[in-house]
Amino acid sequence: MESLYNYPAVYEALLAPDEEDKREVMRWCADHLDGPLKRVMDPACGPGTWLLPFARKGCFVAGNDLSQGMVDRAKRVLDGYPHLLVQGDMRALCMGDEHYDVTLNLDASIGHLPDHDAVLQHLQSVRTHTRPGGLYIVGLMVLDGEGLDTQKESLFVCSMTAIPTGGYASVAYASRWRDKTNKREQIEVLVSTEGVEGCPETIHEYYELLTFPSEDLRALVVASGWELEAVYSMEAPRHPKIELAPSCGDVTLILKNPDEAVG
Numbered sequence: 001m002e003s004l005y006n007y008p009a010v011y012e013a014l015l016a017p018d019e020e021d022k023r024e025v026m027r028w029c030a031d032h033l034d035g036p037l038k039r040v041m042d043p044a045c046g047p048g049t050w051l052l053p054f055a056r057k058g059c060f061v062a063g064n065d066l067s068q069g070m071v072d073r074a075k076r077v078l079d080g081y082p083h084l085l086v087q088g089d090m091r092a093l094c095m096g097d098e099h100y101d102v103t104l105n106l107d108a109s110i111g112h113l114p115d116h117d118a119v120l121q122h123l124q125s126v127r128t129h130t131r132p133g134g135l136y137i138v139g140l141m142v143l144d145g146e147g148l149d150t151q152k153e154s155l156f157v158c159s160m161t162a163i164p165t166g167g168y169a170s171v172a173y174a175s176r177w178r179d180k181t182n183k184r185e186q187i188e189v190l191v192s193t194e195g196v197e198g199c200p201e202t203i204h205e206y207y208e209l210l211t212f213p214s215e216d217l218r219a220l221v222v223a224s225g226w227e228l229e230a231v232y233s234m235e236a237p238r239h240p241k242i243e244l245a246p247s248c249g250d251v252t253l254i255l256k257n258p259d260e261a262v263g
């Protein structure tokens with residue numbers, strides 16, 4: 001099936017974080033990180049849209065992605081900045097010997113993993129790459145209970161936008177259903193393009209993302225050796241700090257590596 005992920009330059013133009021998003025993530029780093037911010041990693045980096053603001057601030061940035069096309073695009077985006085880019089699975093990261101101060105994984109990318117065992121492997125792998133006092137800033141969906149919600153919900157829309165390689169594109173993301181029993185939601189993506197060479201005029205795709213009951217999530221955090229430092233709700237304006245409560249929805253977790261000895 002066609003996927004927006006097969007067109008990294010289109011993804012980059014449509015999904016790049018805006019100035020407010022960037023300020024917010026920088027503020028989380030300032031509020032929660034012990035010590036300096038010099039090395040930043042994204043384990044599902046896509047075209048590097050979240051790494052670029054940190055590279056511009058003088059950080060060394062490292063990205064990993066399953067898709068070689070995304071890694072190639074990230075190389076172009078980060079050209080001229082100190083970086084490391086690797087094709088690989090976020091369950092078994094190979095991001096060099098030096099530890100990172102902050103790892104970012106926004107846009108619910110952790111939900112692409114197949115199950116909660118894979119999430120545990122991933123959390124452990126990120127932690128082995130993080131220095132003591134370092135952070136993992138990770139976005140995901142917290143849903144508790146049983147049953148299937150079939151109400152379609154619009155998640156994100158970007159109107160016609162210029163693509164760096166030429167042409168224009170728009171995108172609409174929606175959640176089609178949320179299956180609390182099986183801990184999954186289905187995402188629908190509809191992309192329209194005009195004059196984007198090599199890209200279809202329409203991409204209409206569906207994929208599933210993992211969701212997390214709050215107690216399962218707490219257990220995963222503890223089992224992987226992270227400490228839950230803070231939770232921010234992405235459902236309300238200005239993203240207030242909240243408790244990790246049942247069905248608290250779309251959240252960003254700030255996890256801290258507490259150990260003296262990493263690993």
Ligand SMILES: C[S@@+](CC[C@H](N)C(=O)[O-])C[C@H]1O[C@@H](n2cnc3c(N)ncnc32)[C@H](O)[C@@H]1O
Nearest residue numbers: 044045046049050065066067089090107109112
């Ligand atoms: C929502 S995009 C990430 C965007 C990116 N963080 C950014 O700053 O633009 C999700 C990415 O996850 C990647 N991905 C999916 N499963 C993966 C896995 N098991 N390991 C690494 N990357 C994966 C996809 O190829 C895709 O590029």
